[in-house]
Amino acid sequence: MRIDIISCVPRLLESPFSHSILQRAQDKGLVEVVVHDLRDFSTSKSRQVDDYAFGGGAGMVMTIEPIDACVSHLKSQRAYEEVIYMTPDGERLDQSVSNELSLKGNLIILCGHYKGVDERVRESLITREISVGDYVLSGGELAAAVLADSVIRLVPGVLSDETSALTDSFQDDLLAPPVYTRPANYKGMEVPEVLLSGHQKKIEDWRYDQAVERTKARRPNLWKE
Numbered sequence: 001m002r003i004d005i006i007s008c009v010p011r012l013l014e015s016p017f018s019h020s021i022l023q024r025a026q027d028k029g030l031v032e033v034v035v036h037d038l039r040d041f042s043t044s045k046s047r048q049v050d051d052y053a054f055g056g057g058a059g060m061v062m063t064i065e066p067i068d069a070c071v072s073h074l075k076s077q078r079a080y081e082e083v084i085y086m087t088p089d090g091e092r093l094d095q096s097v098s099n100e101l102s103l104k105g106n107l108i109i110l111c112g113h114y115k116g117v118d119e120r121v122r123e124s125l126i127t128r129e130i131s132v133g134d135y136v137l138s139g140g141e142l143a144a145a146v147l148a149d150s151v152i153r154l155v156p157g158v159l160s161d162e163t164s165a166l167t168d169s170f171q172d173d174l175l176a177p178p179v180y181t182r183p184a185n186y187k188g189m190e191v192p193e194v195l196l197s198g199h200q201k202k203i204e205d206w207r208y209d210q211a212v213e214r215t216k217a218r219r220p221n222l223w224k225e
Contacts, residue, residue, distance in 0.1 A: 001104065001155055002032040002078070005144050006070050007111040008049050008062070010035045016145035025158045033148065041066040041073070050114050059115035067110065067121050074108060083108045083127045086140035086147065087116065090129030093147060097130065101147075102154035109147065111140030173222050177210035 005013060013035045016022060025031040039047035043065065050060040071083060081104040091097070101107065110117070110126070122129065132143045152158060180191040194206045216223050 001030070001102075001152070002034070002106045003109060003148055003152075004074050004080075004107070005033065005035045005109045005111065005141075005148070006038050006067070007035060007139075007141050007144070008038040008113050009111075009139060009141060010037045012139065012141040013145060016149065021153055021158060022149060025152050025155065028157065030155055030157050031152050033152075036070055036074075038062075038066050038070060041069040053115065057115075061115050062113060062117040062121070064118040064120050067117065068125060071108060071110075071125050078106055080106045080108050083110065083125055084147070085110045085112065085117070085122060085126045085129045086132070086143040087112055087129050088131050088134065088136055090131040093130050093132050093150065095150075098147075098150040098154060101151045107151075109140075109144045111144050113139040173215075173224055174211040175215045175219060175222070177207040177214065 007013060017026070017033050017035075022031075022033070026033060038049050042049050049062055049066050051063050053059070053061045074080065082101065084107060086109065110121075130143075130147060132146050137143060180195060184191045184196060192206070194202055197203065212223075
């Protein structure tokens with residue numbers, strides 16, 4: 001998998017992809033993440049990528065020319081299955097979206113900034129719009145990192161235990177059950193006895209029941225009879 005991220009503030013993305021699972025995924029050659037500075041595609045001497053909105057109003061708007069130039073440059077090198085724009089009014093990112101995107105080959109992610117992008121970008125260049133929640137960030141970089149993380153960890157071979165991702169919250173429309181580790185008794189707080197029983201069927205039944213109860217209590221909107 002290759003993920004190309006287009007940003008006018010690329011340094012914001014240096015840290016998320018330089019540590020832990022995301023770094024190891026790249027070191028293993030399982031995923032390639034390339035961050036592109038949108039300003040490199042500006043025709044302005046000042047490397048400007050924004051301008052005032054027609055009709056007035058507060059805030060600046062990302063212009064179409066450098067975005068089109070960058071996307072066209074990338075598409076001239078390889079085929080992409082999705083060109084994604086991170087925006088608060090896109091479809092809500094959930095586990096099913098991450099699962100779907102993890103099966104793709106090459107993705108472009110465009111990070112919004114300022115008051116957003118010229119609408120013609122969305123109409124002519126973007127194939128999918130995704131939101132990480134009903135709130136506004138200073139830019140799409142952190143949202144792009146969240147999306148990339150949720151997708152990359154699902155790529156086969158990225159996690160040392162590939163079954164781990166299959167038991168994450170939301171994979172089966174349930175929250176994950178509580179988990180415990182040693183010591184079995186800490187200041188009088190004990191691990192449920194069933195987890196120490198060694199009886200795997202009983203343990204799996206307990207975990208399922210706990211997942212159901214936790215989902216009903218914390219996220220009733222997810223619960224399906």
